[in-house]
Amino acid sequence: MPHANFTETVQAAFQERFGAGFSLAEAVREQHGRDESRETPVLPDAVLFAQSEQDVIDALQMAAEYRLPVVPWAAGSSIEGQLIPVQGGLSLDVSGLNQVLEVLPGSFQATVQAGVTYAELNRQLRREGLFFPVDPGAEASLGGMASTNASGTAAVRYGTTRDNVLALRAVLPGGEVVNLGSKARKTAAGYDLRGLFIGAEGTLGVMTELTVRLYPLPAHVAVLRASFDSIEQGAACAALLMGAALQPERLELIDAGEVAAVNNYLGRDYAVAPTLWMEFAAATEEALSGTLALARELCAESGGGNLTEAHTEAERAALWEARHKAYYAITAQHPGHAFLTTDICVPLERLPDMVAYTASLCRAASVEGSLVGHVGDGNFHMTFHADPDDAARWQTIHGIYDQMIARALEYGGTCTGEHGVGLHKKGHLARQHGDSLELMRRVKAAFDPLGIMNPGKIF
Amino acid sequence: MPHANFTETVQAAFQERFGAGFSLAEAVREQHGRDESRETPVLPDAVLFAQSEQDVIDALQMAAEYRLPVVPWAAGSSIEGQLIPVQGGLSLDVSGLNQVLEVLPGSFQATVQAGVTYAELNRQLRREGLFFPVDPGAEASLGGMASTNASGTAAVRYGTTRDNVLALRAVLPGGEVVNLGSKARKTAAGYDLRGLFIGAEGTLGVMTELTVRLYPLPAHVAVLRASFDSIEQGAACAALLMGAALQPERLELIDAGEVAAVNNYLGRDYAVAPTLWMEFAAATEEALSGTLALARELCAESGGGNLTEAHTEAERAALWEARHKAYYAITAQHPGHAFLTTDICVPLERLPDMVAYTASLCRAASVEGSLVGHVGDGNFHMTFHADPDDAARWQTIHGIYDQMIARALEYGGTCTGEHGVGLHKKGHLARQHGDSLELMRRVKAAFDPLGIMNPGKIF
Numbered sequence: 001m002p003h004a005n006f007t008e009t010v011q012a013a014f015q016e017r018f019g020a021g022f023s024l025a026e027a028v029r030e031q032h033g034r035d036e037s038r039e040t041p042v043l044p045d046a047v048l049f050a051q052s053e054q055d056v057i058d059a060l061q062m063a064a065e066y067r068l069p070v071v072p073w074a075a076g077s078s079i080e081g082q083l084i085p086v087q088g089g090l091s092l093d094v095s096g097l098n099q100v101l102e103v104l105p106g107s108f109q110a111t112v113q114a115g116v117t118y119a120e121l122n123r124q125l126r127r128e129g130l131f132f133p134v135d136p137g138a139e140a141s142l143g144g145m146a147s148t149n150a151s152g153t154a155a156v157r158y159g160t161t162r163d164n165v166l167a168l169r170a171v172l173p174g175g176e177v178v179n180l181g182s183k184a185r186k187t188a189a190g191y192d193l194r195g196l197f198i199g200a201e202g203t204l205g206v207m208t209e210l211t212v213r214l215y216p217l218p219a220h221v222a223v224l225r226a227s228f229d230s231i232e233q234g235a236a237c238a239a240l241l242m243g244a245a246l247q248p249e250r251l252e253l254i255d256a257g258e259v260a261a262v263n264n265y266l267g268r269d270y271a272v273a274p275t276l277w278m279e280f281a282a283a284t285e286e287a288l289s290g291t292l293a294l295a296r297e298l299c300a301e302s303g304g305g306n307l308t309e310a311h312t313e314a315e316r317a318a319l320w321e322a323r324h325k326a327y328y329a330i331t332a333q334h335p336g337h338a339f340l341t342t343d344i345c346v347p348l349e350r351l352p353d354m355v356a357y358t359a360s361l362c363r364a365a366s367v368e369g370s371l372v373g374h375v376g377d378g379n380f381h382m383t384f385h386a387d388p389d390d391a392a393r394w395q396t397i398h399g400i401y402d403q404m405i406a407r408a409l410e411y412g413g414t415c416t417g418e419h420g421v422g423l424h425k426k427g428h429l430a431r432q433h434g435d436s437l438e439l440m441r442r443v444k445a446a447f448d449p450l451g452i453m454n455p456g457k458i459f
Numbered sequence: 460m461p462h463a464n465f466t467e468t469v470q471a472a473f474q475e476r477f478g479a480g481f482s483l484a485e486a487v488r489e490q491h492g493r494d495e496s497r498e499t500p501v502l503p504d505a506v507l508f509a510q511s512e513q514d515v516i517d518a519l520q521m522a523a524e525y526r527l528p529v530v531p532w533a534a535g536s537s538i539e540g541q542l543i544p545v546q547g548g549l550s551l552d553v554s555g556l557n558q559v560l561e562v563l564p565g566s567f568q569a570t571v572q573a574g575v576t577y578a579e580l581n582r583q584l585r586r587e588g589l590f591f592p593v594d595p596g597a598e599a600s601l602g603g604m605a606s607t608n609a610s611g612t613a614a615v616r617y618g619t620t621r622d623n624v625l626a627l628r629a630v631l632p633g634g635e636v637v638n639l640g641s642k643a644r645k646t647a648a649g650y651d652l653r654g655l656f657i658g659a660e661g662t663l664g665v666m667t668e669l670t671v672r673l674y675p676l677p678a679h680v681a682v683l684r685a686s687f688d689s690i691e692q693g694a695a696c697a698a699l700l701m702g703a704a705l706q707p708e709r710l711e712l713i714d715a716g717e718v719a720a721v722n723n724y725l726g727r728d729y730a731v732a733p734t735l736w737m738e739f740a741a742a743t744e745e746a747l748s749g750t751l752a753l754a755r756e757l758c759a760e761s762g763g764g765n766l767t768e769a770h771t772e773a774e775r776a777a778l779w780e781a782r783h784k785a786y787y788a789i790t791a792q793h794p795g796h797a798f799l800t801t802d803i804c805v806p807l808e809r810l811p812d813m814v815a816y817t818a819s820l821c822r823a824a825s826v827e828g829s830l831v832g833h834v835g836d837g838n839f840h841m842t843f844h845a846d847p848d849d850a851a852r853w854q855t856i857h858g859i860y861d862q863m864i865a866r867a868l869e870y871g872g873t874c875t876g877e878h879g880v881g882l883h884k885k886g887h888l889a890r891q892h893g894d895s896l897e898l899m900r901r902v903k904a905a906f907d908p909l910g911i912m913n914p915g916k917i918f
Contacts, residue, residue, distance in 0.1 A: 106698060106808030107837075149647040160645050162654070163622065167871070178895045183871030184804035185836045186619050188608040188658055188879045190888050190917055191899045195621075195654035199647055211871075216704040239565060245675040245742045283704045286749025287741065294743050345643035349565030377644045378566075412626070412642030412670075420647045429649050436637045439905065440650045446901035458649055 003088035006045040010066045021049045032091035039081035044091035051096045053208045061175030072202040074115045074141035080422025082201050086456040108214045114143025114207040130214040133158035143207045148420035149199035153250045156376030162198040169209040173448045202454040204447040218281030220288040223316045226304030227273035232352040234274045237302035238375040250279040251376035258326040258370045265329035271306050338388040344408040345379035345417030361400045379417035421458045462547035465504040469525045480508045491550035498540035503550035510555045512667045520634030531661040533574045533600035539881025541660050545915040567673045573602025573666040589673040592617035602666045607879035608658035612709045615835030621657040628668040632907045661913040663906040677740030679747040682775045685763030686732035691811040693733045696761035697834040709738040710835035717785040717829045724788035730765050797847040803867040804838035804876030820859045838876035880917045
């Protein structure tokens with residue numbers, strides 16, 4: 001059932017303006033009716049492929065005129081239902097805005113169109129000896145990463161997407177173009193609408209360009225991997241490394257079950273134990289050597305065993321294998337099952353408690369979950385799985401998830417460290433930010449008085 | 460002339476509620492009628508000394524009821540007129556909210572009341588081996604620093620105040636209390652109203668508590684100081700250090716005139732040349748030694764001479780002397796003069812151009828200005844001075860300032876890197892963010908529909 005305002009006249013108007021860029025094809029609409037979440041797909045009435053900022057401007061002008069919902073779309077990798085057009089209308093695909101517009105190596109910044117993926121940007125930057133550090137894992141677009149304030153394994157050292165977008169250019173519903181933030185490294189000029197737009201999940205407008213921060217590729221890098229008797233011990237080791245100001249580039253923990261799954265999946269014989277990865281970098285060999293000496297010492301002190309080190313790029317990639325394959329290994333182990341990944345983040349010293357509490361909930365309900373943790377940030381993901389049709393089981397899983405969030409909020413933490421709210425966490429957001437939800441709604445209305453931008457998301 | 464709504468009935472109501480905390484004394488009002496800017500003082504009708512969050516709630520409830528302007532006040536150290544109650548009404552002094560409420564060393568965070576100064580917080584943190592890194596120089600309060608998104612010499616390594624406030628508690632006009640952000644290190648839960656409140660210069664509400672990020676005091680620290688033939692050469696050296704990923708803790712440049720002034724002021728014989736300070740830190744002696752070796756090499760390569768090093772805390776403090784005394788030395792050299800400090804920030808590789816352009820403007824107009832630069836951030840301050848009554852001279856100075864800002868905006872930079880807009884830069888903000896000013900006004904109205912929070916500031 002199409003959106004009430006998606007009349008034949010409206011269709012004709014879009015067709016006239018966009019020609020082949022405006023698609024009503026079922027297959028195209030299906031592709032834009034879902035993301036990587038478990039949410040029920042909803043097809044948009046049409047998909048509009050923007051090839052330029054002017055296309056975005058015209059699309060948002062027409063959408064406002066016809067009061068038609070618009071959901072921005074780029075790589076399709078969101079995982080909380082952000083991309084699902086629950087009220088129909090247009091899916092505005094900006095993946096065609098895929099140009100790196102300017103790289104200023106001496107200013108450590110690049111300006112890109114919103115559809116560029118971070119992997120593609122990094123491929124183009126390699127020859128400059130620079131990189132964009134936010135690494136959420138999926139083949140995400142920079143516009144999408146900004147929209148959900150994505151982060152991932154390198155956030156412990158470089159922060160989130162919000163910390164790494166200096167400026168952005170966006171089109172508001174109605175077609176007005178605004179430039180937010182500044183290309184300088186810091187600014188105190190007026191309200192931070194840049195930061196507000198980042199993490200707004202497409203509910204305020206559509207980003208077309210981003211100016212992002214770049215960093216010199218570190219000259220010397222090493223990775224340590226160690227295993228522990230318990231997951232809490234691994235988390236405690238991570239806390240010790242953070243306290244020693246060693247500034248790890250990455251600090252990742254997985255549980256024994258994930259290692260076992262990787263062993264099955266790839267035919268390896270990694271020690272089946274909670275495993276911690278520690279990546280360090282420095283500008284000189286000597287500086288790195290000093291850092292590693294202290295890291296080894298702290299690791300041994302906190303009970304880390306099976307310590308393995310890697311220095312060359314190839315060795316490092318090999319050493320990371322079990323971490324990188326963990327999610328695929330778990331999903332492969334349970335064919336036919338559906339998966340749900342949580343995204344709690346708590347103040348660092350609460351992490352061991354939080355992990356232990358989660359384990360006790362799982363034990364009590366006989367639910368199997370596997371843990372991957374960005375443990376330098378206090379952020380960890382539990383992946384739960386069950387037969388998609390086993391409603392009772394899913395109810396139990398959601399019950400555990402609810403209790404986890406309740407505890408995280410008691411600890412001053414958040415229901416989502418890096419995945420965003422989308423459809424899935426609207427109830428949880430109300431628990432977390434009930435006192436400012438009305439304020440968020442008023443801010444939304446200031447940007448989008450007609451309520452056409454990604455309606456039904458966040459709140 | 461009191462604000463029209465500041466009637467005798469209203470006065471009596473405040474007196475009844477706040478007793479001695481509500482002051483009409485001329486001397487108290489005078490103290491709250493100015494800040495450290497050159498703007499003309501305006502006395503508030505009354506000063507209200509809050510001793511608790513409840514005082515702030517009641518004050519904002521009554522202010523809304525009586526439609527009375529409110530200007531939040533803490534340390535009085537703003538420098539763009541932010542604190543001047545241009546429409547009269549209440550100056551709400553929160554310096555009595557001066558408690559460090561909680562330090563969580565294992566989570567690298569502290570929760571403080573908004574009137575706590577960063578110096579006081581750091582005194583209390585020393586025994587924990589932790590520190591709060593934002594260091595704007597003045598004896599500023601954390602609430603005030605958040606309100607202007609202050610930064611200073613350590614921003615090159617640790618970012619601005621916005622980057623270091625995880626969560627805050629604020630009272631909105633009308634008395635409603637909201638908790639913004641999360642005590643976790645990262646969050647993707649809804650709109651970033653925390654970041655919006657930071658840098659809003661008291662126009663959205665009054666902060667009462669902040670949860671700030673802490674860092675381990677680095678175990679090994681060293682400072683290098685070098686002098687250069689030209690200021691551009693010093694800036695180029697700074698860029699080289701940034702490109703080598705040496706992660707300096709501070710990177711500060713001053714011009715030859717400032718050194719000469721310090722020599723006069725303190726009877727020293729520092730080499731009268733552009734001078735660069737480079738501070739580095741590491742977790743181990745070996746790591747620091749590796750960093751310093753490369754830093755020395757890059758410094759020599761870019762023409763740095765008179766290289767001096769300091770390792771102990773006392774030596775380091777002594778080495779920094781000329782930088783720390785620069786502003787006082789300049790002001791002492793021109794008794795009776797008034798001073799104006801600019802705050803431009805540009806993409807890093809534009810800094811040498813920007814500095815050269817500024818020097819050419821000064822030469823052409825025969826105006827003397829002295830430069831202090833946070834050169835790792837692309838942010839520098841020119842201090843101009845003249846007889847306060849020499850209107851023609853001040854017009855020339857403001858003409859130079861205008862041209863500097865025009866050039867900075869062409870370069871994608873900002874009219875204010877860390878001081879904020881206040882009264883002084885409203886015109887400049889309109890040039891910089893003309894396309895989103897209306898959006899800022901709508902956001903303001905979402906928080907403060909009556910327009911009573913620090914009216915007349917920013918836009």
